[in-house]
Amino acid sequence: MREHALVVESQPQTRQAICQLLGRAGIATRAATSISETLRKLDRIPSLVVLDLVLPDGSGVEVLEAIHAAAIPARVAVLSAGGDGPSVDWIAKYRPDAVFGKPLDFEDFVDWLAVFDAQPDESPHTAEIKPRRAARELAGSLS
Numbered sequence: 001m002r003e004h005a006l007v008v009e010s011q012p013q014t015r016q017a018i019c020q021l022l023g024r025a026g027i028a029t030r031a032a033t034s035i036s037e038t039l040r041k042l043d044r045i046p047s048l049v050v051l052d053l054v055l056p057d058g059s060g061v062e063v064l065e066a067i068h069a070a071a072i073p074a075r076v077a078v079l080s081a082g083g084d085g086p087s088v089d090w091i092a093k094y095r096p097d098a099v100f101g102k103p104l105d106f107e108d109f110v111d112w113l114a115v116f117d118a119q120p121d122e123s124p125h126t127a128e129i130k131p132r133r134a135a136r137e138l139a140g141s142l143s
Helices: 012-024 035-041 061-069 088-094 106-117 124-142
Strands: 004-008 028-032 048-052 075-080 098-101
Touching (some): 012 028, 028 035, 048 061, 061 075, 061 088, 098 106
């Protein structure tokens, strides 16, 4: 089964950029902008969740708790602006696979994504090229 991601981000520009980047890397995406929408969309188990911790209807930690409680086997990348949400130490108990600061550094995200997206029959170098190019293009368009 091909990977698919659930991108949970309330800022439209950031959400679009992440979805485009994942799409260019061959990962199908669905997006959510709130906790309630995210919890509904977890019925289709994602292989990757990109989760902003600050959402309009509360803390993204509620989503981390739901993923943890349901033992959903998704990789989780948390986005945190630092001062406006829970501390990284506090969310560590939910074992996210990665924590990224905001604004999101697309190069760092792509480095992590290349490991996530690598297929067994591809070299790590080949898996990394496609997302890196997409990240540079997106980063340029966001400037």
